[in-house]
Amino acid sequence: MTVLVRSLYGADLPCLVKMLNDEYSDSYEFEAFSENSLHLWLQGGKLEILVAEEDNQIIGSAAYHNGYWGEEIVWVTVGENPNRKQIENDLVNEAQKRVKRDAVFTAVDAHSPKINEWIERGYKQEGGLYHMVSRLDSVMSLPGVPSDTILRSLRPEEEKDFVETVNAGFETERVKLGTIQLWKTESPPFNEEWVQVAEANRRIVSIVAAKPDTNHNKLFGTSRGYLGPATTLNEYRGKSLASALTVRAMNFLFEKKMDSVALFTSERNTPSVKLLQKIGFKVGHHWKFMRKHL
Numbered sequence: 256m257t258v259l260v261r262s263l264y265g266a267d268l269p270c271l272v273k274m275l276n277d278e279y280s281d282s283y284e285f286e287a288f289s290e291n292s293l294h295l296w297l298q299g300g301k302l303e304i305l306v307a308e309e310d311n312q313i314i315g316s317a318a319y320h321n322g323y324w325g326e327e328i329v330w331v332t333v334g335e336n337p338n339r340k341q342i343e344n345d346l347v348n349e350a351q352k353r354v355k356r357d358a359v360f361t362a363v364d365a366h367s368p369k370i371n372e373w374i375e376r377g378y379k380q381e382g383g384l385y386h387m388v389s390r391l392d393s394v395m396s397l398p399g400v401p402s403d404t405i406l407r408s409l410r411p412e413e414e415k416d417f418v419e420t421v422n423a424g425f426e427t428e429r430v431k432l433g434t435i436q437l438w439k440t441e442s443p444p445f446n447e448e449w450v451q452v453a454e455a456n457r458r459i460v461s462i463v464a465a466k467p468d469t470n471h472n473k474l475f476g477t478s479r480g481y482l483g484p485a486t487t488l489n490e491y492r493g494k495s496l497a498s499a500l501t502v503r504a505m506n507f508l509f510e511k512k513m514d515s516v517a518l519f520t521s522e523r524n525t526p527s528v529k530l531l532q533k534i535g536f537k538v539g540h541h542w543k544f545m546r547k548h549l
């Protein structure tokens with residue numbers, strides 16, 4: 256049988272949605288695909304979906320995305336088929352043709368047998384991502400910080416300082432003027448009070464932002480908070496500022512009746528992973544990044 260790999264047509268969407276939901280329904284905190292969610296994602300212009308067709312039937316799909324974290328193969332899947340591996344390889348090869356720079360990655364569940372299939376395609380494990388979670392069942396005491404440091408919430412007039420400190424701490428443009436307004440719109444009742452800051456020498460030197468985990472709460476009926484971004488200016492690191500602000504943010508969420516909190520961090524971010532584990536966060540899920548240099 257001849258298998259044709261081609262770009263998605265609008266008429267393929269219902270079949271694709273079913274295939275993706277069947278394939279990924281067991282995955283961690285799975286958010287079901289819908290025609291509308293895929294349509295919106297495609298409209299962003301950074302996602303390209305490929306399908307594998309046999310006898311006028313969609314039997315597989317791959318997606319290429321050019322996003323904040325780099326160029327990514329978001330999924331590759333073929334339903335039950337004796338030639339599954341070959342068709343998936345064809346889909347990956349076609350997706351790789353979309354790559355504009357010199358590398359492409361995909362995220363795979365740590366310990367998944369799929370990792371070996373990516374290695375066979377020339378991909379190497381390069382770091383990974385943790386989803387870290389903690390219960391909120393009491394007010395916790397704060398780790399000590401230097402006596403000249405004030406811990407408090409962000410003030411509405413400090414948006415510019417917020418943007419400068421976050422971007423300096425991450426050494427990249429992580430937030431912009433307008434980000435706080437966007438969070439207010441996306442995640443009510445978020446406001447400046449949800450952003451914990453440390454002030455030293457009359458400047459904001461460390462920040463931990465908290466929000467409701469809006470999407471998750473809507474989908475799963477939970478009361479979970481979300482932390483991030485979090486950062487400390489380089490010269491103020493190692494003084495427990497981020498630890499203290501994280502605990503403050505967790506206590507704040509607890510007082511807002513949230514019963515758990517989650518965030519994402521890179522497995523290679525030793526200071527972040529160390530401080531989170533010390534506070535009581537556990538790894539909720541672990542993805543490995545598989546990367547190929549083209």
Ligand SMILES: CC(C)(COP(=O)(O)OP(=O)(O)OC[C@H]1O[C@@H](n2cnc3c(N)ncnc32)[C@H](O)[C@@H]1OP(=O)(O)O)[C@@H](O)C(=O)NCCC(=O)NCCS
Pocket residue numbers: 424425461483485486487488491492493494495496497498499519520521524525526527529530533
């Ligand atoms: C992660 C970050 C916020 C930590 O800020 P901080 O104010 O220095 O954090 P703390 O002092 O509260 O805790 C850091 C812990 O990591 C430890 N640490 C720091 N560098 C380390 C390293 N290279 N190896 C091992 N441990 C390290 C510190 O000793 C401290 O642990 P301790 O309290 O047991 O001594 C800061 O490094 C940062 O801004 N990084 C860049 C942005 C970022 O990655 N943000 C987090 C994204 S999830």
